[in-house]
Amino acid sequence: MSRRVAVVRFPGSNCDADALRAAQLVGAEADYVWHRDTSLGGADVVILPGGFSYGDYLRSGAIARFSPIMAAVRSHADAGGAVLGICNGFQILCEAHLLPGALMRNAGLSFVSRPVPVTVERTTTPFTSAYAPGARLTLPVAHGEGRFAATVDVARMLEAEGRVVLRYAKGDPAAEPGNPNGSAHDIAGISNAEGNVVGIMPHPERVVSPLLGSDEGLGFFTSFMAAGTATPPMESMSR
Amino acid sequence: MSYRVHVRVMPRTGLLDPQGQAVEHALAALGFAGAGDVRVGRAIELELAADSPAEAESEARRMCERLLANPVTEDFELEVEAR
Numbered sequence: 001m002s003r004r005v006a007v008v009r010f011p012g013s014n015c016d017a018d019a020l021r022a023a024q025l026v027g028a029e030a031d032y033v034w035h036r037d038t039s040l041g042g043a044d045v046v047i048l049p050g051g052f053s054y055g056d057y058l059r060s061g062a063i064a065r066f067s068p069i070m071a072a073v074r075s076h077a078d079a080g081g082a083v084l085g086i087c088n089g090f091q092i093l094c095e096a097h098l099l100p101g102a103l104m105r106n107a108g109l110s111f112v113s114r115p116v117p118v119t120v121e122r123t124t125t126p127f128t129s130a131y132a133p134g135a136r137l138t139l140p141v142a143h144g145e146g147r148f149a150a151t152v153d154v155a156r157m158l159e160a161e162g163r164v165v166l167r168y169a170k171g172d173p174a175a176e177p178g179n180p181n182g183s184a185h186d187i188a189g190i191s192n193a194e195g196n197v198v199g200i201m202p203h204p205e206r207v208v209s210p211l212l213g214s215d216e217g218l219g220f221f222t223s224f225m226a227a228g229t230a231t232p233p234m235e236s237m238s239r
Numbered sequence: 240m241s242y243r244v245h246v247r248v249m250p251r252t253g254l255l256d257p258q259g260q261a262v263e264h265a266l267a268a269l270g271f272a273g274a275g276d277v278r279v280g281r282a283i284e285l286e287l288a289a290d291s292p293a294e295a296e297s298e299a300r301r302m303c304e305r306l307l308a309n310p311v312t313e314d315f316e317l318e319v320e321a322r
Binding site for chain 1: 254255258261307309311312
């Protein structure tokens with residue numbers, strides 16, 4: 001089944017090409033959309049890629065959330081359309097209140113760039129349905145502000161509603177050192193209640209081929225290609 | 240009337256402030272043994288046209304709530320100064 005993917009480019013996005021290539025690799029028709037555009041061009045799936053939109057000025061994602069394209073992203077999400085925010089994209093989704101909580105400076109202050117083991121906890125999303133619940137993956141992270149923070153009530157709600165999509169894995173300390181940034185509840189990714197909006201700090205688009213060292217991230221892209229993924233009813237309206 | 244607005248944004252009490260901790264360690268390393276509970280925030284100043292101090296303050300408060308501070312992680316204080 002054909003899927004159209006829009007990769008939104010903000011000034012300072014730098015994982016946009018990787019996300020586009022990953023979507024094309026699984027057979028999607030993928031295009032860039034500029035942040036000043038107001039239409040997603042009939043896309044079924046929207047990806048907000050990693051990077052440093054607006055230089056991370058003020059707070060990561062704080063200014064990008066007011067880009068003209070974000071109104072279309074919000075309508076798409078509200079209509080049940082699939083939205084994936086990766087790294088800076090996750091920060092933008094939180095700032096836009098499409099996801100709860102916030103991403104703060106890493107505990108320990110260091111920019112962390114390395115592969116980390118994670119567990120896939122929610123598989124009822126358009127980006128994780130290809131994985132088995134509880135699947136262990138090793139995905140690269142690369143961020144300075146990835147410490148998920150939320151009020152006690154919000155964190156409790158995310159757990160109760162099964163909205164933690166990815167969690168930093170803790171097992172054998174040598175193989176699974178766990179939480180790289182001090183995130184609450186070891187959270188590496190969450191979704192909205194419906195599951196169509198997902199934000200994750202790790203970068204699955206960087207591990208989609210053995211040529212890149214691993215293809216453990218490919219499932220995030222094959223998931224939305226699978227039949228049965230909800231296509232939003234109103235999304236293709238052109239404006 | 241023109242007003243000068245001073246906004247002070249601080250990480251919410253109780254949330255880990257790694258920048259504050261790093262500065263605290265650096266101060267200790269420099270021999271400032273008495274320094275503690277260091278927190279690092281952000282100051283923003285802006286010029287604002289408004290009819291009264293109350294209007295300037297309410298407008299600045301809306302700016303903070305929408306953009307200048309993150310309601311999840313930060314608290315802000317405002318000061319409005321007539322020019």
